[in-house]
Amino acid sequence: MTYKTRFAYMMNKAKDIARSARMSSPLIHLNGHAPKTQGHEPATDLPPLFFFTDPERTPHPEDVASLLPADCGIIYRSFGDKHAPAHARVLKGIAEQRGLKLLIGNDVDLALEVGADGVHLPERNLEAATDIRRQYPQLYITAACHSLKTLNSGGINALDAVFISPVFASNSPSANGIEPLGAKGVKAFCELSPVPVYGLGGISVDTVDALMGTGLRGLGAVDAFMIQDEMRV
Numbered sequence: 001m002t003y004k005t006r007f008a009y010m011m012n013k014a015k016d017i018a019r020s021a022r023m024s025s026p027l028i029h030l031n032g033h034a035p036k037t038q039g040h041e042p043a044t045d046l047p048p049l050f051f052f053t054d055p056e057r058t059p060h061p062e063d064v065a066s067l068l069p070a071d072c073g074i075i076y077r078s079f080g081d082k083h084a085p086a087h088a089r090v091l092k093g094i095a096e097q098r099g100l101k102l103l104i105g106n107d108v109d110l111a112l113e114v115g116a117d118g119v120h121l122p123e124r125n126l127e128a129a130t131d132i133r134r135q136y137p138q139l140y141i142t143a144a145c146h147s148l149k150t151l152n153s154g155g156i157n158a159l160d161a162v163f164i165s166p167v168f169a170s171n172s173p174s175a176n177g178i179e180p181l182g183a184k185g186v187k188a189f190c191e192l193s194p195v196p197v198y199g200l201g202g203i204s205v206d207t208v209d210a211l212m213g214t215g216l217r218g219l220g221a222v223d224a225f226m227i228q229d230e231m232r233v
Contacts, residue, residue, distance in 0.1 A: 001205070003067050003227050004067055006205055006224070007067055007068055007069055007072075007225065008069050009205055010049055010204075010205065010208065010219070010221065010224055011048070011049050011069045011071075011072060013205075013208045013209070013219075014048035014049035014208075014218055014219045015048050015049075016212065017048070017208075017211055017212055017214070017216050017217075017218070017219065018048040018216070018217050018218050020212060020213055021190070021214075021215045021216055021217050022217075024213075024215070040133060040157060040158055042159065042160045042161065042195050042196055043140055043160040043161075046073065046101070046140060046142075046160055046161055046196070046217075046218065047071050047072050047073035047100075047101050047218065048071075048217070048218040048219065049069075049072050049073065049218060049219050049220075049221075050072070050073040050074065050075050050103075050163075050198065050218065050219070050220040050221075051064055051065070051068060051072065051073070051074050051075070051220075051221065051222075051225045052075045052077065052200065052220050052221065052222045053074065053075065053076050053077050053222075054077065054222045055077075055078075055079055055081060057171065057222050057223060057226055058222060058225060058226060061074070061076065061087065061091060062087070062090050062091060062094060063227060064225045064226075064227060065091055065094040065095070065098070065100065066094055066098070067227070068098060068100055068225075070098060070099040070100070071099060071100070072100050072101075073100060073101040073102070073103065074091055074095060074100055074101070074102050074103070075103045075104075075105055075120045075142075075220065076088055076091055076102065076103070076104055076105060076116075077105035077106075077120075078104075078105065078107065078110075079105075084107070084110060085110060085113065085114070088102075088104060088110055088113075088114045088116065089114050092114045092115060092116060095117075101117045101118070101140070102114075102116045102117050102118075103116060103117060103118040103119055103120045103140060103142065104116045104118075104119050104120070105119070105120045105121075105122075106119070106120070106121055106122055106125060107119070108132055108136065108139075111139065112136070116139075117139070117140055118139045118140025118141055118142065118160075119132065119139055119140075119141055119142075120141075120142045120143065120144075120163075121141065121142070121143040121144070122143070122144050123143065123144045123145060123146055123150055125143075126143045126144075126145075126150065126153050126154075126155045126156065126159075127153065127154045127155040128155065129141050129143060129155035129156075129158040129159050130154065130155045130158045132158070133158035140160050141158060141159050141160055142159060142160055142161045142162065142163060142198070143155070143156075143159055143162055143163070144162070144163050144165065144200075145162040145163065145164045145165075145189070145193075145197075146164070146165060146178075148188070148189065148192060150162075151189075151192055151193050151194065156194060156195065157194055157195070159195045160195065160196070161195055161196040161197065161198050161217065161218070162189075162193060162195055162196075162197055162198070163197075163198045163199070163200045163220050164181065164186065164189045164197055164198070164199060164200065165181075165199070165200040165201035165220075166178060166180050166181065166200070166201025166202055167180060167181050167182070167185075167186055167199040167200060167201045167202055167203055167207075167211070168180045168182070168201060168202025168203065168207050169202050170201040170202040170223075171202075171222075171223055180201065180202065182210075183210050183211060183214050186199055186211065186214040186215070186216060187214045187215055190214055190215025190216060191215065196217035196218075197215065197216055197217060198216060198217060198218045198219060198220050199211060199214075199216050199218075199219050199220065200219070200220035200221070202223075203219050203220070203221045203224060204221065204223060204224045205224065
């Protein structure tokens with residue numbers, strides 16, 4: 001399976017999973033919109049599939065971005081990289097050319113500087129979502145979520161979506177020693193969350209089918225988007 005074929009397959013699966021959730025979720029009204037929660041109505045046009053950058057596993061995110069299907073999303077996580085503004089600008093350029101959405105990890109200033117579409121917050125910073133929503137209502141806001149109790153945290157209702165993880169066994173350092181949620185755990189999150197839920201962690205062409213019917217509105221992945229250095233374009 002070529003890189004483009006793999007990415008297209010993941011996109012098609014993500015769309016199927018999201019479509020299934022929209023047909024069955026109690027969060028969705030007949031007009032296709034989620035109900036307002038404390039004054040904010042979660043966005044209904046977030047991409048069904050997000051590429052999460054990682055400096056170790058995807059050191060050349062611009063090469064991956066250039067292969068992504070249209071209507072995909074990118075969440076750029078700099079993890080303190082001093083060249084983050086340059087990388088973010090390159091990704092923004094690719095996103096504009098290819099019809100992608102770009103969110104910046106935990107850096108509102110950088111998101112505004114490069115004209116990104118939104119921000120993605122770590123779980124520890126979720127409460128900042130309320131102030132970000134008030135100051136910058138034009139931005140998409142998503143956040144990481146690792147436990148059911150997080151769904152009761154301040155800021156949750158200002159979000160457009162949460163990314164729960166790890167769904168399956170993952171190579172992410174943050175997933176070390178953590179029991180994967182599996183399809184059953186994912187479904188529990190989806191049933192309790194006041195905002196749309198995306199899955200992250202260990203999601204690939206080999207595992208994605210198990211998520212059909214769980215209630216997820218979309219998927220995020222790192223390893224599924226890895227490309228070999230000798231094959232970069």
